[in-house]
Amino acid sequence: MRYLVTGGAGYIGSHIVLALLDAGHEIEIIDNLSTGHRKVVPSAARLHEVDLRDGAALAPIVGAHRWDGVFHLAALSIVGESMRDPLHYLEHNLTSSLNLIRSCTQHGVRKLVFSSTAALFGGPDRHDAITEDAAIIPGSAYGESKFFIERILYWADQVHGLRSACLRYFNAAGADPDGRAGEDHKPETHLIPLALDAMLHRRPALQIFGTDYETPDGTCIRDYTHVSDIAAAHICVLDVLDQRSVAYNLGTGTGHSNLDVLKSIARVSGRDVPWHAAERRAGDPPMLVADATSFTRDTGWTPRYAAIDQIIETALAWRTRHPDGYGDAASQVDVAGVMRR
Ligand code: UFG
Structure with a gap:
């Protein structure tokens, strides 16, 4: 199968790329390298150094192949930073996701797996594990941006038939057990x-x-969840998308x-x-x-x-x-x- 991974040079994205390559798939990556790393991109994966906000640069990449699916991870993703400049976070994450989702609907992509977040549930104090039925009350602009994108995906399915899986990661942590990738943010806040x-x-x-x-x-x-387990979850969810769009909370419990x-x-x-x-x-x-x-x-x-x-x-x-x-x-x-x- 052939998959496109946005943010594939980032921390979680790079582990997803490894999981997809290990499973024998063909991969291309879109990453503007603002937080990702060229060095983590395996030689077997083609890197397009493109910012998703640049719709003109994005369209020919999405239109170049009949993709079996798109994994969308590229985003600004630091909770604390989003509280210092909330409008920038909302503008960046929404613009880039809208461009990608529109391009997917225009070029016949059928499946998209979206990197959503536990930050959707950041509102009131909680003392229990969080199910998908829990009220969505983002406690940060970052969480809010991801919620808006989940809603955009809802309408992309309703109107254009783009099936999506929103995986709400809890805290990704750890590194590839074979040492091929790890966590390196700049600046590091985790x-x-x-x-x-x-x-x-x-x-x-x-x-x-x-x-x-x-x-x-x-x-x-x-809820610290190993990044390679999160990567494996992206492959597991693809079959569910044959039936319907879904949103799941993803953690160890x-x-x-x-x-x-x-x-x-x-x-x-x-x-x-x-x-x-x-x-x-x-x-x-x-x-x-x-x-x-x-x-x-x-x-x-x-x-x-x-x-x-x-x-x-x-x-x-x-x-x-x-x-x-x-x-x-x-x-x-x-x-x-x-x-x-
Ligand atoms: N923390 C410290 N000191 C530090 C850094 C972090 O005490 O120097 C604390 C934080 O206050 C928090 C915990 O460690 O209580 C975890 O903080 P991280 O920054 O490691 O992770 P977050 O929980 O803020 O956010 C991460 C991802 C988000 C995602 C969220 C979901 O960065 O993208 O998990 O739970 F939304």
Whole structure:
């Protein structure tokens, strides 16, 4: 089969590309490399360095082949950043997705898998795992942008017959168990890579944003899901799209507090993570844990790397072998900048 992956040079997208290539499919990638990395693109996958907001550049790529499906991951995706410039986030994510979805409907694409998010459920305090029936109340502009895109996909199906699967990822974490890809954001804002670098003394002590939440240890709880399990889920869902459009919550069903994550790093590495308490971060819901019962029932998917220690092991292995991430100029500047602060 032949698939197009937007954002295929990014963290989750690169793991999806590996899963698709491992399964024997032909892949092309669209990525503007604003946060993705040229070095993670396998030689077997063709990279189009194009911004989805550029409709004129996008159309010939979507129109070049009869794609068996499109995986849409390209987006701005940092919750905290979206609260500093919400209109930019909404404009960027909506414009790029509208261009892509319109182009898919014009060129006869039948299936699209969309990278949605647990940030749809960021509103009120939650103490249970989140099902697909839970009220959608995005707690951030980022989450809101993804919700709008889910609605655009609804109408693209109703009117044009473009089937879509909205996979609402919880917290993607870890790295390819074979070491072919890992997590390298610039700037890095995610808990696990920052905690690993603090443990390795490559950054100052970790700040824990909020220790007074109504959770057992006062810190936020997240459902860390191995990035390769998330990648596998994208392939599992394709068959469901033969029947209907769907939206699923995708996670392990187990929550870990920020302090639980630090304990896992200490268990796996034998070293403590230096940290101190800091103010809450805008847009952070106290608890996000998936109830993925529907997804497992409909697709047979179960996570292979469900234990937090397995996730940390793969993340640490990649981080240790790639201390500067993919080593492109921007990520080196970022590490140096953080070290100077
Ligand atoms: N955290 C810290 N200190 C840090 C970084 C993070 O305490 O230096 C905390 C956050 O406050 C939060 C938790 O660690 O409580 C996880 O934060 P991340 O930044 O790692 O991840 P988020 O939960 O903010 O967001 C991630 C993705 C989003 C996605 C969301 C879904 O980045 O795209 O998971 O749960 F929407």
